[in-house]
Amino acid sequence: MGRFASTVEFYARYREPYPPKFFKKVAEQIALRGDESLLDVGCGPGLLAIGFAPFVGRCTGLDPETGMIAAAKIAAAEAGVEFSLIHGRIEELPTTQAYDVITIGRALHWLERDATLAVLERILAPDSGRILICRATSAETPETAWVKSYREVRRAWTAGPEERRYGIDEKEWFTGSCFRVLGETSVAERRQVTIADLIARALSKSNTSPEILAEGQARFEAEIAAALEPFVRDGVLVEQVVARATMFGYLAHTMTP
Numbered sequence: 001m002g003r004f005a006s007t008v009e010f011y012a013r014y015r016e017p018y019p020p021k022f023f024k025k026v027a028e029q030i031a032l033r034g035d036e037s038l039l040d041v042g043c044g045p046g047l048l049a050i051g052f053a054p055f056v057g058r059c060t061g062l063d064p065e066t067g068m069i070a071a072a073k074i075a076a077a078e079a080g081v082e083f084s085l086i087h088g089r090i091e092e093l094p095t096t097q098a099y100d101v102i103t104i105g106r107a108l109h110w111l112e113r114d115a116t117l118a119v120l121e122r123i124l125a126p127d128s129g130r131i132l133i134c135r136a137t138s139a140e141t142p143e144t145a146w147v148k149s150y151r152e153v154r155r156a157w158t159a160g161p162e163e164r165r166y167g168i169d170e171k172e173w174f175t176g177s178c179f180r181v182l183g184e185t186s187v188a189e190r191r192q193v194t195i196a197d198l199i200a201r202a203l204s205k206s207n208t209s210p211e212i213l214a215e216g217q218a219r220f221e222a223e224i225a226a227a228l229e230p231f232v233r234d235g236v237l238v239e240q241v242v243a244r245a246t247m248f249g250y251l252a253h254t255m256t257p
């Protein structure tokens, strides 16, 4: 069983979403024409591929987790998006097919750097090819003070050397490669969530997945609920989701302003 297997049922619905405006803004920024081929590496249930689908010609998702591939198929069908899927790890992708856009959302820290860079160099379209490193997180603001308490509970359950991988710096990751940063963009969205949503979100994370928590799951859920309760107003918590994309291209090229 893969590390994300027990997170699948919670992932698509409860992870911080990428707002629709995010896809539009990124598409404008990298001047997508609508006929590009896009590969979503570590696609999970396909959040990025499905979001970018209206702006490109063809989407392919790649993920080693069987359950994620199945979830992506369902999500694509529900969204009415055509989306082909490859079951496997990016480091072992045998194809020489070129992709115009390669997205990697919340997955860079799982990839073996050198092997992945070799594949990216082989499959990213020459000249205009773009790599988008994407993430969406819940920002801590005066209005969303619960975020700190929520993180503290999760942190208390996730100590260990494995945690260091989450501190990855994407610009550093690409340093010394044939790619360079071309730009960055972010979109914020204010929304409402419930305690139940945030418990399910915690279960969508591989370091507090049902498999990792095991018999501790009920206690973990109770701790999250107790930490969030003081911040609930009219049954909900206000959330500020910030989605970001950092765009990379080949060293020799500059981005369209």
Ligand SMILES: C[S@@+](CC[C@H](N)C(=O)[O-])C[C@H]1O[C@@H](n2cnc3c(N)ncnc32)[C@H](O)[C@@H]1O
Binding pocket: 002, 004, 015, 041, 042, 043, 044, 045, 046, 047, 048, 062, 063, 064, 065, 068, 088, 089, 090, 091, 104, 105, 106, 107, 110, 111, 112, 134, 135
């Ligand atoms: C946190 S999820 C990200 C899902 C989605 N891209 C998003 O932005 O929400 C990370 C995904 O990376 C996948 N993954 C882990 N190692 C990988 C590898 N070596 N190659 C491709 N995908 C990998 C996992 O199976 C998981 O589905």
